[in-house]
Amino acid sequence: MEVSILIVSKNRKQELEKTLRYLKPMLDFSKHELLVFLDGCTDGSDRLMEQMDWVIWFSVNEGIGASPARNRLYPKAQGTYLIGLDDDAHPLTMNFIDEVEAVFENNPNVGIVTFEEVKGVFSSYEAALKSASSGLISYLTNDFIGCGFAIKRSVYEATDGFPVWMAIYGEESCVALEVLSKGYNILYTNAIKVNHRVDKGHRKQFGKNYFRFEQQLKNATSYYLVYYKKPLLKILKLYWHNFKKYAMTDWVCFKLFFKVIIAVVLDLRYILKYRKPINNAVIVKSRKLSPIKY
Numbered sequence: 001m002e003v004s005i006l007i008v009s010k011n012r013k014q015e016l017e018k019t020l021r022y023l024k025p026m027l028d029f030s031k032h033e034l035l036v037f038l039d040g041c042t043d044g045s046d047r048l049m050e051q052m053d054w055v056i057w058f059s060v061n062e063g064i065g066a067s068p069a070r071n072r073l074y075p076k077a078q079g080t081y082l083i084g085l086d087d088d089a090h091p092l093t094m095n096f097i098d099e100v101e102a103v104f105e106n107n108p109n110v111g112i113v114t115f116e117e118v119k120g121v122f123s124s125y126e127a128a129l130k131s132a133s134s135g136l137i138s139y140l141t142n143d144f145i146g147c148g149f150a151i152k153r154s155v156y157e158a159t160d161g162f163p164v165w166m167a168i169y170g171e172e173s174c175v176a177l178e179v180l181s182k183g184y185n186i187l188y189t190n191a192i193k194v195n196h197r198v199d200k201g202h203r204k205q206f207g208k209n210y211f212r213f214e215q216q217l218k219n220a221t222s223y224y225l226v227y228y229k230k231p232l233l234k235i236l237k238l239y240w241h242n243f244k245k246y247a248m249t250d251w252v253c254f255k256l257f258f259k260v261i262i263a264v265v266l267d268l269r270y271i272l273k274y275r276k277p278i279n280n281a282v283i284v285k286s287r288k289l290s291p292i293k294y
Contacts, residue, residue: 084146110184112175115148186289
């Protein structure tokens with residue numbers, strides 16, 4: 001099997017169905033496979049399993065979180081290259097698989113290729129492409145976008161995979177750092193584009209961001225505890241920044257800030273089980289690389 005496409009979905013049946021229907025005509029099932037993990041869906045997403053027998057399905061009754069779900073799904077893939085998509089993201093580049101294979105073949109030291117993310121709900125492929133960047137942009141970076149990327153299976157297997165110690169928001173950075181620590185590069189290219197079908201206006205609603213604030217603060221703490229040899233100073237700076245910028249200006253964030261501190265203390269023994277400090281030279285290299293465009 002040359003390429004595996006992997007999607008984790010949680011209660012987004014309509015978006016998942018759209019993505020799968022977009023993908024089907026782009027695939028040659030003699031050499032491509034499409035794997036979907038339903039993470040405790042309660043919206044009838046499981047009915048798609050009967051309608052789309054060309055998809056390889058996996059599911060759990062109780063949700064485990066996006067990152068643990070990816071951790072379970074990715075080892076089941078057989079492809080030389082693994083392409084990760086969100087359930088509400090589809091390729092705008094029709095020959096995206098050929099492009100992925102070409103990048104890896106022409107750049108042996110690249111372990112991950114991350115695509116251009118075109119955000120928004122559009123009436124057509126053409127309309128979406130008008131919002132994309134023009135001209136070829138390609139550079140080495142220190143992270144990747146979970147809604148559209150590719151990783152060599154051999155490289156993924158050399159890491160610990162997507163972390164089971166966080167649910168969502170930040171899992172890509174963990175895999176990225178481990179890939180860099182193995183001596184591989186991460187390449188951003190806008191030669192491959194995906195339309196992430198998010199309503200940008202809805203995403204800006206602050207109520208939506210409370211959950212993200214909580215998760216990202218907790219996950220960033222865990223990230224430092226797992227990967228940094230001396231994490232205390234980084235954690236203190238993280239908390240001081242979030243306290244000044246968010247907790248001091250919003251009552252809900254104030255309560256969530258201290259909720260996270262309590263959660264970190266309670267989960268500390270569990271998180272430290274996964275502690276795997278990365279060589280400081282790798283962390284320094286990562287900081288010097290160009291950040292990815294979100």
